[in-house]
Structures are given as C-alpha cells and as structure tokens.
Amino acid sequence: MALYSSAESLECHRVRFVLAEKGINVEIVDVDADASSAEDLAELTPYNETPTLVDRDLVLYDAGVINEYLDERYPHPPLMPVDPVSRARLRLVHHRVLRDWYPLAHEIEAATGKKADAPRKQLKESIIAANELFQSHDFLLSDELSLVDCTLAPLFWRLPAYGINLGKSATAVQGYIQRLFNRPSFKASLTSAERELILNAS
Numbered sequence: 001m002a003l004y005s006s007a008e009s010l011e012c013h014r015v016r017f018v019l020a021e022k023g024i025n026v027e028i029v030d031v032d033a034d035a036s037s038a039e040d041l042a043e044l045t046p047y048n049e050t051p052t053l054v055d056r057d058l059v060l061y062d063a064g065v066i067n068e069y070l071d072e073r074y075p076h077p078p079l080m081p082v083d084p085v086s087r088a089r090l091r092l093v094h095h096r097v098l099r100d101w102y103p104l105a106h107e108i109e110a111a112t113g114k115k116a117d118a119p120r121k122q123l124k125e126s127i128i129a130a131n132e133l134f135q136s137h138d139f140l141l142s143d144e145l146s147l148v149d150c151t152l153a154p155l156f157w158r159l160p161a162y163g164i165n166l167g168k169s170a171t172a173v174q175g176y177i178q179r180l181f182n183r184p185s186f187k188a189s190l191t192s193a194e195r196e197l198i199l200n201a202s
Contacts, residue, residue: 001026001053001054001056002026002027002053003016003026003027003028004037004044005028005031005050005051006030006032007033007191009050009051010158011051012063014063014067015051015063015067017186018150020185020186020188021079021145022076022079030191044061045059049061051063053069053070055073063151067079077144078144079145079146080147081146090140090141093141094147097151097155100126101123101126104119104123104126105123105155108123116163124165124166127166128169131172134173134175134176139176153180153186156177156180157197160197160198160201161201163201
C-alpha cells in the first residue's frame with residue numbers, strides 16, 4: 001500500500017493520522033520531494049492531487065473516501081460508532097467541519113498580508129463558539145477517537161501557524177486539542193514540515 005502525500009497538506013494529514021492510528025504498514029510517497037512520483041500521480045488520478053491511496057489494484061483519491069475505506073478495510077480500532085444514530089450525528093458534524101472550517105483554513109493558507117485577517121477571525125470565533133461540543137466527552141461527541149477527530153487534529157495543529165490563539169474562552173477545546181496531540185499516532189502522523197510549522201510559529 002502506498003499513499004501519495006504532500007508534506008503540509010491538511011487533507012493528506014487527515015489520512016496519515018488514520019493510517020498511524022490503525023498501525024497500517026504503508027509507504028508514504030512525498031510528491032513534493034520527488035518529481036518522478038509527481039508524474040506517477042498524474043497517471044493515477046484524473047485530478048492529479050494528493051492524497052491518493054494505492055492498495056494493490058485499487059486507486060482512491062479524496063481524503064474522506066480514503067479514510068472511510070481504511071476504516072472498513074482495517075476495522076480495528078474502529079473509528080466510527082456502531083449504532084446508526086451516533087454515526088449520523090458524527091457524520092453531520094464532520095460535514096460541517098469540512099464545509100465551514102476547512103475552507104477558512106485553506107483561505108488563510110492562500111492569503112497574503114491582511115487578506116488573511118477576515119478568515120482568521122471567522123475561524124477563531126467559530127471554534128470558540130463550538131466550545132460546548134467538546135465538554136462532555138474525551139473526543140468529539142464520543143469517548144473514542146473517530147474520523148471526525150482525525151479531521152480536526154490537523155486543523156488544530158495549524159492554528160498557531162495561522163496566527164490563531166483560542167485563549168481562555170475555549171478551555172474545553174484546549175483540553176481536547178492536548179488529548180489529540182498527546183496520542184502517539186498523531187505524533188507519528190506529522191511530517192518534518194508540519195513539525196516546523198509550529199516551531200516557526202512560536
């Protein structure tokens with residue numbers, strides 16, 4: 001199994017976290033560092049984008065599709081609840097994270113100078129407003145890690161690099177973030193470039 005990945009991509013980080021959490025043996029192909037692998041990627045997917053997963057004859061792209069496949073293909077530990085109601089609730093929250101927060105993160109990453117101020121402010125305020133969601137359980141709406149957490153962790157890791165400090169208004173979120181970052185699987189999912197994001201921001 002091989003994952004074509006970009007070293008600083010939010011979407012790729014989501015997949016790398018799931019792979020590490022499940023302890024899946026995989027070759028991580030950094031397309032930013034290898035021109036030949038970038039050419040291979042162009043032949044594998046019609047969108048020529050990372051992440052792309054190759055598992056024997058199966059080629060998958062889109063982080064959400066890849067992560068759902070990995071959770072079903074390697075069911076232990078499970079990253080979604082068994083009962084349909086809990087799964088639906090988590091999927092709805094996941095949808096909102098990807099629709100509301102990820103575009104703001106991408107906007108911040110693409111912006112220069114003061115153009116990042118508006119999406120930065122909007123993302124910070126939106127996360128703080130969601131503080132109550134993180135109060136009742138160790139993870140989001142659950143006592144066990146889920147695919148939603150694997151999507152949130154890469155975003156929260158980048159907050160210092162985005163110039164966002166949540167402050168005292170988001171104590172539940174802060175505790176949640178530390179629980180995620182302390183997981184050996186999350187630490188294993190980080191690339192050197194992602195570690196440097198935080199060093200450069202501090």
